Amino acid sequence: MPTAGRDLIALGASKHRLEEAVRDGRLLRVRRGVYLDATKWPADPREQHLVRACAQQAYQAEGVVSHRSAAAWWRIPLPSTDWVDEPAWLTLPAGASFRSERSPGVVQLVARLPRHQVGTIDGGFPVTTIARTAADLVRTLELPEALVVLDGALRLLCADLVLNPRRSDYRNQRLVEAARAPVRDAMAGRGMAAARRWLEVADPVRESPIESLAFGHMMLAGLPLPECQVPIATPLGTFFPDFYWRDQDLIGEADGRSKYADAGDMIAEKRREQVLRDQGHRFVRWDGGEIHARPHVVMARIGRALGL
Numbered sequence: 576m577p578t579a580g581r582d583l584i585a586l587g588a589s590k591h592r593l594e595e596a597v598r599d600g601r602l603l604r605v606r607r608g609v610y611l612d613a614t615k616w617p618a619d620p621r622e623q624h625l626v627r628a629c630a631q632q633a634y635q636a637e638g639v640v641s642h643r644s645a646a647a648w649w650r651i652p653l654p655s656t657d658w659v660d661e662p663a664w665l666t667l668p669a670g671a672s673f674r675s676e677r678s679p680g681v682v683q684l685v686a687r688l689p690r691h692q693v694g695t696i697d698g699g700f701p702v703t704t705i706a707r708t709a710a711d712l713v714r715t716l717e718l719p720e721a722l723v724v725l726d727g728a729l730r731l732l733c734a735d736l737v738l739n740p741r742r743s744d745y746r747n748q749r750l751v752e753a754a755r756a757p758v759r760d761a762m763a764g765r766g767m768a769a770a771r772r773w774l775e776v777a778d779p780v781r782e783s784p785i786e787s788l789a790f791g792h793m794m795l796a797g798l799p800l801p802e803c804q805v806p807i808a809t810p811l812g813t814f815f816p817d818f819y820w821r822d823q824d825l826i827g828e829a830d831g832r833s834k835y836a837d838a839g840d841m842i843a844e845k846r847r848e849q850v851l852r853d854q855g856h857r858f859v860r861w862d863g864g865e866i867h868a869r870p871h872v873v874m875a876r877i878g879r880a881l882g883l
Contacts, residue, residue: 576611577633578610580609606631606634609634623658624658625647625648630663637667638701639667639702639703640663640665640700640702641666641684641702641703641711642664642708645703645707645708646724649708649731650731651705651731654723663680665683666684668687668688669686688707692707692761705728706758709758710761710767710770717769718791719870720791722790723784726778726779726781727787732754733745733779736754742806745779745780745804755775758774759771780803780804783829786803789827790818792874796874798877798881799822799881802818807856809854811847814847820881823880825856827861827880828848859880
C-alpha cells in the first residue's frame, strides 16, 4: 500500500533519493507526496482505485476512505462504475476546519463519523464499515439503484455473522434483522427517510445486482411482488429460482454472465428449466443488459406473463 513521503523521510530516506527512485522506476508517485513500490502496482482497475484512495488518505491523515472507495474495498455492489475514472472518496471529521469539496480525482466530504463506524483496510488505512458505507451511498440513491447497494451490503453483513453461510442463512429473519441493525444505526439523522424505507425492503436473499435492479423496477411499476430464491423440489434436486409468483405459478429468471461460466452451466440451466416446466411452472426471463438499458420492456414482459 502507498506511503507518505514524510514517513519515508522519517525512516531515513531523503527527498533526493525518493525523486531518484521515481526516475528509475523503482517507486511510483501515486499522488503528490505519496509513493508506492512500483512492483506493487496492481493490474486490476478496482485495486488500482483502492491504491489511489489509500494514497489520498496517507496524504490527508485525518480522512477515512469512504463512499464508493469503501465500496471497492468491501466489494459492495454498485449500480455502475468505472474504476479507471472513479475519484477517490474521503470523509473528514466534522467540527474541524475541513470543508466538503471536489477536485480532479478526489471527492472530499465532511461528516460526523462515530468510531464504531470505522474499520481498517489491510495496511492500516481507516475505512467506513460496510453498514456506514451502504448508508452513505444510498443517501443520494433512489429505487431501484438503492436496492443494489443495500441487498449486497446485507448479504455481506449476514455472511460476517455466521461461519460458512448457507442459502438458508440469508432467509433467516433474525439474522437478517441483525444485519439491518448497524445499517439502520448508520442511517440515523436527517435526510435519510427514503433510505430507511429502502432498507426495510432490502433482502440479502437476492444474489446479484440484476436481481436487485429487477425487484426495484417491479416496485416502481406497481407489479405484484414475487418471492425471491424460493426452494422448489424437483426430481433433479431442489432449485432456487430468482423470482417466484406463487399464485400464478410463474418463475422469473434474471440471467447474467456469472450464471454461465461455461457451456456446461448453460446446459445445466436448460435442464433445470425443462424439469420445472415439466412440473407445470411457467417462465419469464430477461438478461442484465435488458434490465439496465430497457427496464420498461422487461416490466411489460413480466406484466404480460402475469396476465395483467
